[in-house]
Amino acid sequence: MEAILIGLMIPLAGTALGSSLVFFMRKEMSTLLQKALLGFASGVMVAASVWSLLIPGIGLGGGAGPATAGLLAGFGFLLAIDYLTPHIHPAGGREGPRSHLSRTTMLALAVTIHNLPEGMAVGVALAAAMNAEAGMSVAGALALSLGIAIQNVPEGAIISMPLRAAGNSRMRSFWIGALSGAVEPVGGALVILVASLVTPVMPYLLAFAAGAMLYVVVEELIPEASQGRHSNIGTIGFAAGFALMMVLDVMMG
DSSP states (O other): OHHHHHHHHHHHHHHHHHHGGGGTOOSOOOHHHHHHHHHHHHHHHHHIIIIIIIHHHHHTSSTHHHHHHHHHHHHHHHHHHHHHSOOBOTTSSOBOSOOSSOHHHHHHHHHHHHHHHHHHHHHHHHHHHHSGGGOOOHHHHHHHHHHHHHHHHHHHHHHHHHHHHTTOOHHHHHHHHHHGGGHHHHHHHHHHHHHHHOGGGHHHHHHHHHHHHHHHIIIIIHHHHHSSTTHHHHHHHHHHHHHHHHHHHHHHO
């Protein structure tokens, strides 16, 4: 039980740590640093989707069918949320549906959308670790949680710094950025409850979480890291993040 609680809270701690950078950085985050962080976060999420979710899900049996169905369902779920929820993408780019909500509120909604699949992924991994037949160790689930926490550090900074640049106080910018990660432990806990009741759907849930995370990477992070100048920095960041998460999963899984 203690390991589950720790696993659920680690990603939130990563978001809070990244948001706290608003107290130490005086100016708006440079484009170079932002692209490096976006690329790094993308690499971590792609590696986590493959090694911590899809491969274990396929290993549970059923072949590629459940994995494919779950993966596509995850993409579809995030696609629907993305189009139905008014929000502003954290690092720029197109906006969601028009709304009377303030820019700060829509930005917070965007981060919540991004954090939801990450929390679900941690919850599914922890649920799989609780199931002896799932073939995932507690260490492997914690490795996924740690990897997501690492990518949450730049994500928290990417949120809090623009909020500060827009005129919000440092404290307000920090709390909005930090609390945007609160959906992760909540979503993870709900997934654990569902997974414990319907163990046969575990392969679908693992692939669903992977699909949702990959949607965020393909739709949001990679395009924003690749546009304009210094796109090669985003590519380098992706390689570093992917390699780090792969090593974590292999060593701890």
